[in-house]
Amino acid sequence: MSEATFKVWRGDAQGGAFQSYTTETSPGMVVLDAIHQIQADQANDLAVRWNCKAGKCGSCSAEVNGKPRLLCMTRLSDLDLTTPVTVEPMRAFPRIKDLVTDVSWNFEVKKRIKEFTPRPPDAPDGTWRMQQSDVERVQEFRKCIECYLCQDVCHVIREHHEEKEFIGPRFFVHTAALEMHPLDVADRVPDLKREFGIGYCNITKCCTAVCPEGITITDNAIIPLKERVVDAFYDPLGRLVKIFSRRA
């Protein structure tokens, strides 16, 4: 049996430190398995969030060797086990205990985004018609498992803590899913500019790089939303057209 050592951050909002645990490894093991083994055998009160253990629920977000990852999808075979593996909570969010952080801000942000507002049904039976090619663009965004790793890695949140004026990549993806939904008729573009701080994003694409679902966050969600903001607020030709059409 081989073994590996994990340096796990233990502590709470007041502070803490890394503690080393050595545990047995087995084929195919992921970091979450190691954390569970440590929890069962050495540290019963080691706090970690998890649910599905299959990369579908987005609960077990943390930082492994400094990189934002899902613990359940990070295989030990992809890590260098000759030195200890560090496991610590997401740095962008307030700490609760050990690997668990306070992500409640995200849930508050979502409530501020105008909810889905469909056009009237297309058919007398109250249903709509949509082509597969039209729903696919939005289906990419709806793959999001709300792990908040993109929020964690985004420097606007992680370093500058602009949580009051900036909603973060996850919620640009959410807004894009609504704005590009074939049935939706609500307008969220003014909110993107004034309330959601889309201008803060300077397209470093860190969010796209950490997305475990492979959503092309920057190119497919944020940039098109930025373009909509530009079209609505900064396009001089468009502004003229608006003024004249108002007169007419």
Place this chain on the structure above:
Amino acid sequence: MPDYETLTHDVLVIGAGGAGLRAAIAAAAEGVSVALVCKSLLGKAHTVMAEGGVAAALANVDDRDNWRVHFSDTMRGGQYLNNWRMAELHAKEAPDRVRELEAWGALFDRTPDGRILQRNFGGHKYPRLAHVGDRTGLEMIRTLQDHGIHQGIDVHMEYTVLTLLKDGDRVAGALAYDRERGRFKLFHSRAVVLATGGIGRAFKITSNSWEYTGDGQALAYDAGAALQDMEFVQFHPTGMVWPPSVRGILVTEGVRGEGGVLKNAEGRRFMFDDVPENYRAQTATDPDEGWRYTQGDKSARRPPELLTRDHVARAIVREVREGRGSPHGGVFLDIAWIKDRIPHAAEHIKKKLPSMYHQFKTLADIDITKEPMEVGPTTHYVMGGIRVDGDTQMTNVAGLFAAGECAAGLHGANRLGGNSLSDLLVFGKRAGEYAARFARANSDTRVDVAQATRAERRALEPFERKAGEGPYQIQQALQNVMQENVGIVRREAEMLRALAEIDALSARAANVTVTGNREYNPGWHTALDLGNLLTISRAITITAIERKESRGGHFRDDYPNKDPEFGKVNLVIQAGPDGSMVLSRVPIPPMPPELAAVIKEMG
């Protein structure tokens, strides 16, 4: 006497998977105040794991489908132990519940004419499952969540309910603790909806997460409600088997719906070897016919891989036991073979089964477009649960409702794939509505703080004990006992041994100790969940001993055949006056003539 922080609402919903969210939305729509408490963060519940689709007779792909076919498929799959009223309501109302999700923003895959696409699934006569690739559950829970947060529901995340509070014969609320600080909070209400899901953590190999410890079933039982059909546990035929750390993770039935086939070590499609009598007329007789069925040929019958889950799981166990299994004790599930039949097969598989592709690639180094998967049965679902009225979802305790997996009735002895997502929509809505109406029609309840204090004292005992063992070892021991003795193939002697073990484990659990403090302490949470796990494990075991026949998810090696006498009864469990579990056989009421006629018509 401690002064609890108390929140008062008309309706308290416990659990925020699909059923709980749908119930809370329905109750809020009735104009009452609603609290929703859940063990995890919102949107993380097990519904998110559902892959294949939601069953509803929309008839978008095959216009021969209608509620009567869906009703008769559900009854046949459940071996006629189902609550026929629930099966009827479910089949009739599921299409509206699915269309409603679209009005709330869900984006299902489309047919060429722009309607909701439907796929084939085990036990469903026609393509019936509305889906989004293989991540339908995520689409559903996110749609319900994103709609729900705008309905004025008071959501409490990471709260676990310890006990239901009673006011005489009525339910009056619940005592819960929050994970973050370990503080107790009292939820006072006129009605309570339980929507806590399943019991998978009672077994070692399971597709369920830590949350599924039978909380709702045990809370209801402790509050005097009856449980029903607990012997019927669904072992999903296709869980991952290798590597060890992923054992039990679900592989969607959608793989077989898209043309995937099961093979043993000899390369033989063993599912053709044993087709049960009552499905023979509906099942393909050769591989070519089966393939044509999966590709939408209406003249073809479904391949035997799409027989019901109980049957497929047992066939896999048989192959493994008789030495024809795969290297790691499963069988092979092959979707890569469709490259012989269609062009661009690899792209097609990635498009139709994206999360399966990702899951095997990342966790097992298997490219499912090129090589077969190794699969074997995994504990997935419990058909049994809290006994409810078919129309209102109310239990025998006034004001206490249950919906979704924690409730019993719809699925009988075996659940068809796709029927759980439609179950939680149809009966989540009904439970929420009737709970709201009950709350409006009845006077306020009085909370007896002494009940809460007793529960709090019990919950804190593990911190006070000096000697004793940790909770994880007891939980793992219980999982081994249930897996080995009350699993897919059951025998009387083994189950009696399991009962004795459960007694011994209960004694150990009464002496469990935890380390650390009350703040986000998983050891403590595991210790508190043990009681529920032991209650439902005992219920499963004694009903499984009592049912001396094989039917649906319950297979007895010592009674391998169906017994018509057992086909007439549900096994019901309730707490006796002395606290012991009392088991009774309750006759299933006769089906009304119009439903009986539907069954007869559908053959």
